[in-house]
Amino acid sequence: MSRVLAIANQKGGVGKTTTSVNLTASLAATKRRTLLIDLDPQGNATMGSGVDKRNLAASSYDVLMGERTLEEAIVTDIPAGYHLLPANADLTGAEVGLLEELGRELRLRHALETVRERYAYVLIDCPPSLNMLTVNALVAADAVVIPTQCEYYALEGLTALLETIDKIRRFLNPGLRVEGLLRTMFDPRNNLANEVSRQLLDHFGDKVYRTVIPRNVRLAEAPSHGLPALMYDKSSTGAVAYLALAGEMLRREAAGAATSLN
Numbered sequence: 199m200s201r202v203l204a205i206a207n208q209k210g211g212v213g214k215t216t217t218s219v220n221l222t223a224s225l226a227a228t229k230r231r232t233l234l235i236d237l238d239p240q241g242n243a244t245m246g247s248g249v250d251k252r253n254l255a256a257s258s259y260d261v262l263m264g265e266r267t268l269e270e271a272i273v274t275d276i277p278a279g280y281h282l283l284p285a286n287a288d289l290t291g292a293e294v295g296l297l298e299e300l301g302r303e304l305r306l307r308h309a310l311e312t313v314r315e316r317y318a319y320v321l322i323d324c325p326p327s328l329n330m331l332t333v334n335a336l337v338a339a340d341a342v343v344i345p346t347q348c349e350y351y352a353l354e355g356l357t358a359l360l361e362t363i364d365k366i367r368r369f370l371n372p373g374l375r376v377e378g379l380l381r382t383m384f385d386p387r388n389n390l391a392n393e394v395s396r397q398l399l400d401h402f403g404d405k406v407y408r409t410v411i412p413r414n415v416r417l418a419e420a421p422s423h424g425l426p427a428l429m430y431d432k433s434s435t436g437a438v439a440y441l442a443l444a445g446e447m448l449r450r451e452a453a454g455a456a457t458s459l460n
Contacts, residue, residue, distance in 0.1 A: 202320040204339035209355030210326035213345040213382035218323035219246045223278040223426035224444035230318035236285035243323040244284040248424030251286035259288040268309040307338040341377035348394035382411040409443040
């Protein structure tokens with residue numbers, strides 16, 4: 199069964215796009231048919247996938263505005279083996295364009311209905327703010343993966359996001375849940391990082407992934423080459439960590455399926 203995951207955090211700079219691109223590539227490497235939706239006007243997931251955001255025939259903007267179907271806008275020849283719905287700065291226009299549209303929060307969900315069963319996983323890279331784009335992602339998603347740095351301000355952003363998820367659940371998407379919290383850019387030599395990590399584990403328990411994404415130069419370099427770390431340097435600690443995360447997610451899913459059968 200297809201699963202739609204929003205990669206979201208209202209705080210910027212926590213590794214949302216890095217996680218979106220590298221987790222999608224890692225899931226594709228396990229032979230799962232995977233789609234990455236870039237819903238950030240910065241288009242970083244698009245560029246990080248090797249697609250020039252300045253020269254798009256169609257984008258997520260066209261899909262949200264009903265000018266193209268999702269199938270028409272998908273790029274299928276991504277070197278890492280997944281499919282991509284690209285984005286660029288045009289997407290900022292969707293904020294204004296959707297304001298007076300009926301069912302504006304449901305645009306992405308409806309667009310996905312025609313293709314989602316073709317994919318094992320659909321990942322949505324959200325912008326670093328709570329706006330109509332993020333709301334569309336959360337309404338379309340089955341669950342949310344929350345990348346977070348282990349620092350004080352990240353905890354404040356996390357609280358705001360959880361409040362938003364609760365509101366979306368109550369009014370627009372009752373099935374929405376938190377899939378997991380992912381500790382990113384982690385430096386075990388940092389005392390504050392270790393303390394915040396302990397707080398996350400104490401508060402959220404097994405919702406926190408055991409996999410931790412380290413600070414890694416190769417992971418940071420890969421987007422400038424239009425590649426996920428797995429293709430840029432598959433032996434790097436960043437690439438290995440995202441492969442481990444994909445494995446952990448698949449094991450969790452298998453365990454959940456087994457439990458539901460009993």
